[in-house]
Amino acid sequence: MRAGGPLDAEMILSATEDVLRRHGPAKATVVDVGRALGVSHAAVYKHFPSKTALREAVSRRWLNQDRDALAAIASDSEIPPRQRLRSWLAALLASKRAKAHDDPELFAAYRILVTENSDAAAEHVTDLLRQLQGILADGVTSAVFRDADPAALALAVFSATTRFHHPAHTGDWQTPGVEDELDAVCTLLIDGLGHPDVHP
Amino acid sequence: MRAGGPLDAEMILSATEDVLRRHGPAKATVVDVGRALGVSHAAVYKHFPSKTALREAVSRRWLNQDRDALAAIASDSEIPPRQRLRSWLAALLASKRAKAHDDPELFAAYRILVTENSDAAAEHVTDLLRQLQGILADGVTSAVFRDADPAALALAVFSATTRFHHPAHTGDWQTPGVEDELDAVCTLLIDGLGHPDVHP
DNA sequence: TTGGTAACAGAATTCAAATTGTGTAACCTG
DNA sequence: CAGGTTACACAATTTGAATTCTGTTACCAA
Incomplete structure (x- = not known):
C-alpha cells in the first residue's frame, strides 16, 4: 500500500485519481483514499483541509x-x-x-x-x-x-x-x-x- | 377540470406541459396529467401509446x-x-x-x-x-x-x-x-x- | 512541530419495506 | 366503436432506520 517515505501531496493526488477511476466521483470517499495509501482518512486531512x-x-x-x-x-x-x-x-x-x-x-x-x-x-x-x-x-x-x-x-x-x-x-x-x-x-x-x- | 368536449391530443399536450412546469420532468407522472384533465390516467393511454x-x-x-x-x-x-x-x-x-x-x-x-x-x-x-x-x-x-x-x-x-x-x-x-x-x-x-x- | 493515530458527533448515504406509477385487460356507454 | 371506466400485475420510486462518511478533537511518536 504505502510506499516507503511519508505522505506528500502528490501521493495523495495520485491515490485520489485511482479511487476516482475505480469508484467514480459519486462514490469516491476520503476513507477510500486513505485505504489506498495504507493510512487512516484523518492523515489525508493533515494535507488537505477538506x-x-x-x-x-x-x-x-x-x-x-x-x-x-x-x-x-x-x-x-x-x-x-x-x-x-x-x-x-x-x-x-x-x-x-x-x-x-x-x-x-x-x-x-x-x-x-x-x-x-x-x-x-x-x-x-x-x-x-x-x-x-x-x-x-x-x-x-x-x-x-x-x-x-x-x-x-x-x-x-x-x-x-x-x-x-x-x-x-x-x-x-x-x-x-x-x-x-x-x-x-x-x-x-x-x-x-x-x-x-x-x-x- | 375537464373543459366541455372530449379529450384530444392538443389538450393532453397542454396539460402535460402544465404538469411538467409544476412538478418537473423527474416527478411528472401520467396520473398527474390525467388528474389535471379530470380523467383517469388510462384515458391518456387511449391517445398516446406510452x-x-x-x-x-x-x-x-x-x-x-x-x-x-x-x-x-x-x-x-x-x-x-x-x-x-x-x-x-x-x-x-x-x-x-x-x-x-x-x-x-x-x-x-x-x-x-x-x-x-x-x-x-x-x-x-x-x-x-x-x-x-x-x-x-x-x-x-x-x-x-x-x-x-x-x-x-x-x-x-x-x-x-x-x-x-x-x-x-x-x-x-x-x-x-x-x-x-x-x-x-x-x-x-x-x-x-x-x-x-x-x-x- | 510535523505527520500520524483512534474515537467521536452530526451529516450524508444506503437498503429494504411500503407506496405509487405504468401499461394492459376486461368492461361500460353514447 | 371511440372514448371512457375500474381493476390489476409488476416496475419504479419513496421513506425511514441502519450504516457509512466527513471533519474535528485529543493524543502519540520522531
Whole structure:
C-alpha cells in the first residue's frame, strides 16, 4: 500500500485519481483514499483541509496537463500564426479527445469534478485564452490577421470552437469526422465566408 | 377540470406541459396529467401509446415553435444573405434565451426531455441546418459567399455557433454580453481573421 | 512541530419495506 | 366503436432506520 517515505501531496493526488477511476466521483470517499495509501482518512486531512479542496487540487492538476502541452505550441514562433492557430486548436481537441477515449471512467469522473468546481474550470479557460491571445497578437503584428483587439478576437475564436473543446460535447469527439469539422470551422475563422471579389 | 368536449391530443399536450412546469420532468407522472384533465390516467393511454411517446410529442411541439419562427427569417429573400445570416443566428439565440428566461422551470423540464429523446433533437437540428443551408445557398448564388458546398458550410456555421444555441450552454445566455459575442463570431465567420492585404 | 493515530458527533448515504406509477385487460356507454 | 371506466400485475420510486462518511478533537511518536 504505502510506499516507503511519508505522505506528500502528490501521493495523495495520485491515490485520489485511482479511487476516482475505480469508484467514480459519486462514490469516491476520503476513507477510500486513505485505504489506498495504507493510512487512516484523518492523515489525508493533515494535507488537505477538506474533501472539496482535495477534489479541486486533483482537478487542477488534470487541467494543467493540457495547458502545459498546448503552451509549447502557442509560444513556438517558428510556426506562422495561421498554421499555429490551426495546430493549437487541433491539439486542444486531440488532447481532450485522447483523454476521453483512453480512460473513459477517469474522464467521466473529471468531467463531473470540474463542472462542480467551476473556479478551476474558469481559471483553465483564462489560461487557454491567454495562450490563444498570444497567437493572435503575433498574427496581428505580422499583419496576417486584421488589426483588432487580440483579447476580443481570442474570445470569439474560443467561442466559435466550443463544440471542439467544451466537455459538454465529449460525445461528439468520438465521431469520425470531427477533426475535419474543426478544420472547416478554422478555415471559416481564418478566411471567412466572404468571396474574394467583395474584399477591397 | 375537464373543459366541455372530449379529450384530444392538443389538450393532453397542454396539460402535460402544465404538469411538467409544476412538478418537473423527474416527478411528472401520467396520473398527474390525467388528474389535471379530470380523467383517469388510462384515458391518456387511449391517445398516446406510452409515457415516452407523450414526452416525445410534447418535446417536438416545443422545438417546432422555434423552427417555425426562424423559417420566416430564413426564407425572406428581401434581406441580403449576409444580414439574413446575422439575423437568423441572432433570432435563434434570442428565442432560446427568451424561453429560458421567461419560464425557467419549463425550460429546464424541456431541456431534460429533449436530451432524453435524442431523436427529436436530431430532427430539430436537421430542420435548422436545412434553413441555414438555404441562406448560405442564396449567398453563394449572389456571389457574396465563397463558392463551397452549402451543406458543409451550414454545418460549419452551426458548429461555430454551438455556444449560442446548444442547451448545454443555457447558463451563458443570461450573461449581459452574449449578443455581442455572437456578433463578434458572426463577423469572424463572414469576414474571417484575414487582413484585407493578404487577399488576392 | 510535523505527520500520524483512534474515537467521536452530526451529516450524508444506503437498503429494504411500503407506496405509487405504468401499461394492459376486461368492461361500460353514447 | 371511440372514448371512457375500474381493476390489476409488476416496475419504479419513496421513506425511514441502519450504516457509512466527513471533519474535528485529543493524543502519540520522531
